[in-house]
Every structure is written in structure tokens, then in C-alpha cells.
Amino acid sequence: MSISKQELIKTLQKYQPKKIGFIDKLKISYRPMVCPFDDLLDIIPEHESIFDIGCGSGMFLSLVATYKNPEKVYGIEIDDKLIENAKKIFKNINVPSEFKKYNGNILPQEINSFKYITLIDVLHHIPKYNQIIFLKNIFDMMNEESILIIKDIDRKNPLHYWNKIHDMVFSGEIGSEPNSVELQNELTNMGFKEITKSYRTMLLYPHFTLICQK
Numbered sequence: 019m020s021i022s023k024q025e026l027i028k029t030l031q032k033y034q035p036k037k038i039g040f041i042d043k044l045k046i047s048y049r050p051m052v053c054p055f056d057d058l059l060d061i062i063p064e065h066e067s068i069f070d071i072g073c074g075s076g077m078f079l080s081l082v083a084t085y086k087n088p089e090k091v092y093g094i095e096i097d098d099k100l101i102e103n104a105k106k107i108f109k110n111i112n113v114p115s116e117f118k119k120y121n122g123n124i125l126p127q128e129i130n131s132f133k134y135i136t137l138i139d140v141l142h143h144i145p146k147y148n149q150i151i152f153l154k155n156i157f158d159m160m161n162e163e164s165i166l167i168i169k170d171i172d173r174k175n176p177l178h179y180w181n182k183i184h185d186m187v188f189s190g191e192i193g194s195e196p197n198s199v200e201l202q203n204e205l206t207n208m209g210f211k212e213i214t215k216s217y218r219t220m221l222l223y224p225h226f227t228l229i230c231q232k
């Protein structure tokens with residue numbers, strides 16, 4: 019059975035760094051209300067190592083560390099402040115971890131030693147014209163048989179406008195949500211062997227998840 023949202027929120031609150039801004043606090047604690055972390059955790063097996071691209075303040079990785087006994091977690095982000103938050107959170111978590119700022123483009127070579135790579139609500143923050151190049155770059159760096167889990171908001175569903183309002187309020191930007199069907203075709207053409215898709219609407223956010231095996 020999936021871990022309840024309430025329990026995930028409690029865990030995130032337990033690790034929350036003391037000295038962070040009000041908005042960051044809200045974003046960290048209540049993320050499981052607007053993002054299906056419970057479903058994503060169900061996909062991750064025990065004792066695996068996870069590489070999270072656009073890890074934010076390390077929220078998903080802290081949940082993986084709490085519930086999945088991973089060998090190691092590794093997060094990369096374009097935002098210094100969020101990397102600092104993630105490092106603070108992991109001071110209280112006894113799992114080997116590494117967090118690095120990167121330029122949003124050139125991925126660390128170590129990605130090829132991870133079987134599970136996650137990209138959670140990052141794609142819609144990348145300009146549309148760059149999304150496929152960004153994914154191809156990940157694909158090229160991935161090891162054979164490894165798995166990329168993409169969770170994003172589906173442009174195919176008119177409710178994706180709700181996410182635009184959310185991003186405008188919390189990030190001051192308008193996202194480029196991908197269309198899940200077009201994206202799946204692009205990923206197949208790119209060379210992913212097997213892709214499993216699922217949908218879930220939570221609090222009006224139309225989510226899709228693609229589990230893509232190289």
C-alpha cells in the first residue's frame with residue numbers, strides 16, 4: 019500500500035531546515051499535496067541508487083532515503099539556494115548523498131552509474147524548443163537498461179492552465195507543459211525500449227508519469 023500523503027508531509031516537516039523562507043517552507047512541506055510522490059515512491063525499489071535531475075530542495079530524495087533504504091542518492095539543480103537546502107536536509111539523514119549545482123545543460127558523468135533517474139516537474143520549466151534536446155542528452159548519458167521516470171503536467175488536459183497559475187504565483191514564470199502523447203512518441207523515436215504511462219489528477223493538477231527504460 020502507498021504511504022499516505024499525511025505521513026509524507028510529516029516526514030518532510032521533520033527534516034525541514036530551520037532557517038528558510040516562508041515560501042520554501044510551504045513548497046517543501048506541502049509538495050505531496052500537489053505532486054504524486056506516493057505513486058513515484060511505489061515505482062522505486064528498495065536498496066537502489068537514485069539520481070534526481072532538478073531535485074529542488076531534495077524533497078523527493080529525502081522521502082526515498084526514508085522509505086526505500088537506497089544505497090546512495092544524488093541530486094542536481096540549477097539553483098544554488100535549493101542545493102544548500104538539500105544539503106541541510108541530508109545532514110539529518112543517514113544515507114550517502116551528493117548534491118551539485120549544474121548549469122542546466124551538461125550532466126555529471128556519474129549519471130551513467132545509476133539505474134533510476136528521476137525528472138519530476140522539471141520539463142515544463144525548460145523552454146519547449148529545448149525539451150527534446152534536453153531529454154536526448156539524458157538518454158545519451160544513461161546506461162543501457164537504466165530507467166528514466168518523468169513526471170510532469172499534461173498539456174493535453176485543459177486543467178494544465180491551473181498549473182500555469184501555480185507557477186506564476188510560486189515561481190513567477192509561465193511553464194511549457196508537455197503533451198504526454200507527443201512526448202511518449204518522441205521518447206520512443208529517441209530509442210527508449212519500453213515506456214509505461216499513467217495519469218492522476220490531484221487538486222486539479224493533471225499529472226502524467228512515464229517510466230522509460232533504455
Ligand SMILES: C[S@@+](CC[C@H](N)C(=O)[O-])C[C@H]1O[C@@H](n2cnc3c(N)ncnc32)[C@H](O)[C@@H]1O
Pocket residue numbers: 049053071072073074075077078094095096097100121122123137138139140143144
Ligand atoms: C517544480 S520544481 C520541482 C522540484 C523537484 N523535482 C520536486 O519535484 O520537488 C522545478 C525544479 O526544476 C529546476 N530546473 C529548472 N530548469 C532546470 C534544468 N535545466 N535542469 C535541472 N533543473 C532545472 C528548478 O530550479 C526547480 O527546482
